[in-house]
Amino acid sequence: MNGGHMYWGFAALIGFGLLAPVAGIYPTFLMKCWCFALFACAFNLLLGYTGLLSFGHAAFLSVAAYVAGHTIRNLGFGPEWGILAGTLSAGVLGYVFGSLAIRRAGIYFAMITLALAQMLYFVWLQMKFTGGEDGLQGVPRGMLFGLIDLSDNTNLYYLVFAIFLAGFFLIHRVIHSPFGQVLQAIRENEPRAISLGYDVDRYKLVVFVLSAALSGLAGATKTLVFQLASLTDAHWHMSGEVVLMTLLGGLGTVFGPVVGAFVIIGLQNQLADKVGSWVQVIMGIIFVICVLVFRRGIVGELGRLLKRPL
Numbered sequence: 582m583n584g585g586h587m588y589w590g591f592a593a594l595i596g597f598g599l600l601a602p603v604a605g606i607y608p609t610f611l612m613k614c615w616c617f618a619l620f621a622c623a624f625n626l627l628l629g630y631t632g633l634l635s636f637g638h639a640a641f642l643s644v645a646a647y648v649a650g651h652t653i654r655n656l657g658f659g660p661e662w663g664i665l666a667g668t669l670s671a672g673v674l675g676y677v678f679g680s681l682a683i684r685r686a687g688i689y690f691a692m693i694t695l696a697l698a699q700m701l702y703f704v705w706l707q708m709k710f711t712g713g714e715d716g717l718q719g720v721p722r723g724m725l726f727g728l729i730d731l732s733d734n735t736n737l738y739y740l741v742f743a744i745f746l747a748g749f750f751l752i753h754r755v756i757h758s759p760f761g762q763v764l765q766a767i768r769e770n771e772p773r774a775i776s777l778g779y780d781v782d783r784y785k786l787v788v789f790v791l792s793a794a795l796s797g798l799a800g801a802t803k804t805l806v807f808q809l810a811s812l813t814d815a816h817w818h819m820s821g822e823v824v825l826m827t828l829l830g831g832l833g834t835v836f837g838p839v840v841g842a843f844v845i846i847g848l849q850n851q852l853a854d855k856v857g858s859w860v861q862v863i864m865g866i867i868f869v870i871c872v873l874v875f876r877r878g879i880v881g882e883l884g885r886l887l888k889r890p891l
Contacts, residue, residue: 671797
């Protein structure tokens with residue numbers, strides 16, 4: 582998004598985030614949406630701007646969720662330390678996974694990330710501190726910096742929104758920096774980027790770690806919201822959902838993943854009680870329609886109509 586459209590988009594995003602709870606929208610629903618919006622934005626940084634399709638991003642969401650929950654509940658640290666520990670653990674895991682995966686490209690890269698994530702899923706299933714199928718429950722929200730009571734949903738909501746904004750603006754800064762321009766050059770023509778002298782593998786690894794850490798930030802925050810970390814966070818379905826959110830909203834757009842996350846979480850919230858497990862079938866139909874009819878996604882198509890990249 583350029584010029585005035587950029588500022589209007591940011592103003593609308595911030596205004597909605599600040600006023601939504603006042604307008605009577607359920608705070609817990611909003612917090613879930615912001616967490617997944619950050620997760621989708623982090624994934625979009627990897628796929629939309631670098632061209633790397635990861636099918637294992639749920640691994641970073643889950644490791645941060647479990648580490649944050651364990652740090653807060655079992656080790657007795659405050660929520661800020663739990664979130665930090667979760668984010669760092671996701672970054673470290675991203676470095677390990679990325680070091681292995683970037684040696685391959687295309688479908689091989691995607692399958693390696695999926696295989697590594699599934700291995701981690703079974704590790705969480707077997708380890709005692711995760712609670713196995715029951716999950717790590719009863720994570721206390723605690724006091725932020727010893728001053729702000731996060732058991733108050735309003736306080737927690739504005740913390741979650743602030744975390745989302747911090748991650749969102751970091752991603753925006755990255756994609757509009759010289760580093761981001763190199764990433765887009767790699768996406769468009771990797772051999773040419775190599776011929777210009779760029780260490781492509783190093784750039785891929787850095788963006789993979791950054792995407793993993795931001796996904797972990799979303800996962801750690803989500804644990805604080807629901808006071809729970811579960812195997813759902815690590816399942817391959819979660820990796821599929823973030824792909825759907827990104828494609829539906831608009832791949833390679835700034836605001837697309839946010840819109841996609843709100844649409845998917847909103848549909849799941851509305852349809853879960855009405856159609857039960859059929860909600861997954863509906864999500865699949867939406868994915869097919871998105872790919873066949875409007876491949877640019879909601880925001881991408883809107884940007885085409887406005888003749889501005891959103």
